[in-house]
Amino acid sequence: MDAESGPTRRGEWWAGVRALAPMLLGVAPFGLIYGVLAVGAGMPAWLACAMSAIVFGGASQMILTQLWAAGTPAAIVATTVAMVNLRHALYSATIAPALAHLPRRWKALIAYLLTDEAFAAMTRRLGDDPVQRRYRHWYFFGAGFALWSSWQLSTLAGVLVGAQVPRHWPLDFFLPLTFIAIIVPGLKHRSHIAAAVTASGLAVLCFGVPHKLGLMAAALGGIAVGMLLLPRQSGPAGKERAA
Amino acid sequence: MSPWMLLGVMAAAGLATYLIRLSFIAVEGKVRLPAWFRTALQFVPAAMLSALIAPDLLMRDGQLAIGLDNARLIAGVVAIVIAARTRSIGWTIAGGMATLLVLETLI
Numbered sequence: 001m002d003a004e005s006g007p008t009r010r011g012e013w014w015a016g017v018r019a020l021a022p023m024l025l026g027v028a029p030f031g032l033i034y035g036v037l038a039v040g041a042g043m044p045a046w047l048a049c050a051m052s053a054i055v056f057g058g059a060s061q062m063i064l065t066q067l068w069a070a071g072t073p074a075a076i077v078a079t080t081v082a083m084v085n086l087r088h089a090l091y092s093a094t095i096a097p098a099l100a101h102l103p104r105r106w107k108a109l110i111a112y113l114l115t116d117e118a119f120a121a122m123t124r125r126l127g128d129d130p131v132q133r134r135y136r137h138w139y140f141f142g143a144g145f146a147l148w149s150s151w152q153l154s155t156l157a158g159v160l161v162g163a164q165v166p167r168h169w170p171l172d173f174f175l176p177l178t179f180i181a182i183i184v185p186g187l188k189h190r191s192h193i194a195a196a197v198t199a200s201g202l203a204v205l206c207f208g209v210p211h212k213l214g215l216m217a218a219a220l221g222g223i224a225v226g227m228l229l230l231p232r233q234s235g236p237a238g239k240e241r242a243a
Numbered sequence: 244m245s246p247w248m249l250l251g252v253m254a255a256a257g258l259a260t261y262l263i264r265l266s267f268i269a270v271e272g273k274v275r276l277p278a279w280f281r282t283a284l285q286f287v288p289a290a291m292l293s294a295l296i297a298p299d300l301l302m303r304d305g306q307l308a309i310g311l312d313n314a315r316l317i318a319g320v321v322a323i324v325i326a327a328r329t330r331s332i333g334w335t336i337a338g339g340m341a342t343l344l345v346l347e348t349l350i
Contacts, residue, residue: 026332033336044246047253054257059288063295064256068244074252082259084291087284092267093276100271111265173315173343174336176296177322181335183292184326192289199290200297204307207298215294222290223283230282 012135016142019121027117027147028154030058033174035158037062040171041069045159052155056148057115059182060084062175072212080215091119098126098136106137113144195226314346 031052038048043065055061060081067077091114099107114122121143125136165171187193199222206214244252267274276284300319302308309316322339329335 029333029336043249047246047249050250051253051257054253055260056257057260059292060256060260063291064253066295068249068252071244074244074248074255077252078255078259080291081256082263084287085260085263087287088260088264089266089276090281090284092264096267096271099268107268108265111268112261114264114268170340170343170347173299173318173340176299176315176319177336177339178332179292179296180319180322180339181326181332183289184323184335185330186289192286195286196289196293199294200301203294203297204301207302207305215291218294218297219287219291222294223286226286226290227279227282 007132007135009135009138012138013142013145016121016139016144017146019124019139020117020143020146023117023120024146024150027058028150030178031151031154032158032161033178034058034061034065035155035160036162036165036171037158037174038065039159039162040165041065043068045163048159049152049155052152055081056112056151057085057088058151059179062178066175067212070212076211076213076216080212083216083219088114088119091116094126095119095122095140098122098133098140102137110137110140110144113141113148115144115147118144118147189230191226191229191231194229195222198222198225312350314343314350317346318343 034052035048038051038061039045048065051061051064055064063084064077064081067080072080092111095110095114099110118140122140125132125139128136162171183196187196199218202218202221203215206217208214209217267276296319300313300316303313303315311317318339321342322335325331325338326335
C-alpha cells in the first residue's frame with residue numbers, strides 16, 4: 001500500500017502500449033496489404049474485416065484468403081490456417097507461467113491477444129521480480145490491445161483502399177512479396193534455407209495434387225529436411241538415443 | 244463458397260488458432276512441449292510460407308516457367324535479395340512491386 005511509486009494498472013497498460021508502438025510500423029502495412037488483397041480476391045468487405053477479429057493473425061489471414069480464392073475445400077483451408085498458427089503454441093508455453101495465478105478471464109483475454117508482435121513485447125517482462133509483477137498482466141493487455149486495435153484499423157483502411165484500386169493492378173503479388181519479407185530474415189541457418197527450398201520444390205512438384213493438399217505435403221517435407229540438417233543440440237533433450 | 248460458408252471457415256480457423264494460443268496457458272504451464280515438436284515448429288513459417296508462394300513465382304498456367312520472360316520470378320528474386328540485404332519489410336515489398344511493374348511494361 002505504501003508503494004506510491006510502484007506500478008499501477010493504468011501505468012502498466014500504457015507501458016504495454018508503448019512497448020508495442022515501434023512494432024506498429026511493421027504491422028500497419030501488413031494490415032493494409034491484407035485488406036487490399038482480400039478485397040482484390042473478391043471477398044466481401046465485411047468478411048475481410050470480420051476475419052481480422054476472428055482469426056487475428058497476419059500471414060494466416062492472407063493464406064486463408066488465397067486458398068479461398070482458389071476454391072479450396074473448407075476443411076483444408078481451416079486445417080492449413082491452423083497449421084500456420086501452430087507456432088503460437090510455443091508462445092503459449094512461454095507465457096503460461098506468468099499467467100498461472102490469474103483468473104480465467106485474464107487467461108482467456110491474453111490468449112486471444114497472443115500474436116507474434118504482442119508476444120515479443122510480453123517476453124520483455126518475463127524476468128520481473130515480485131513487486132514489478134503485481135500488475136504485469138495489465139502490461140500484457142496493453143501490448144496486445146495496441147496491436148489488436150491497429151490491426152483492425154489497418155485492415156479497414158486496406159479494405160477501403162482496395163476497393164478503389166483498378167482491377168488490372170497486380171495486387172495479388174503483394175502476397176509473395178509479403179511472405180518473402182517475412183521468410184528471408186528468418187533464414188538464419190542452412191537448415192532453415194533447406195526447409196524453405198525443399199518446401200518450394202515440393203510445392204511445385206505437387207502442384208497438380210487436388211484440393212491444395214500438396215501444400216501440406218510440401219510444408220511437412222520442408223520441416224523434415226530442416227530438422228535433419230539441424231545440428232544436434234547439446235542440451236539434455238538432444239542426448240537422448242532418439243536417432 | 245458462399246459468404247456464410249466462408250464465415251464458417253473463418254470461425255473454424257479462428258477457433259483452432261485461439262485454442263492453440265490458449266493451450267499451455269489453460270494448463271498453467273504444467274505440460275511441456277516435446278523437444279522434437281519445439282524444433283519442428285521453428286521450421287513451420289519458412290516451410291509453409293515458401294510452399295505457398297513458390298508456385299506463384301516458379302510456375303505459370305500450371306507449367307514450370309523458369310526463365311527471363313517470367314516477370315514474377317525475376318521480381319521475386321529481386322525481393323529476396325533486397326530482403327536478405329536490408330531485412331526491411333518496406334523495401335522488400337516496394338522493390339519487388341516496382342520491379343514487377345517495370346518488367347510488365349517492358350515484356
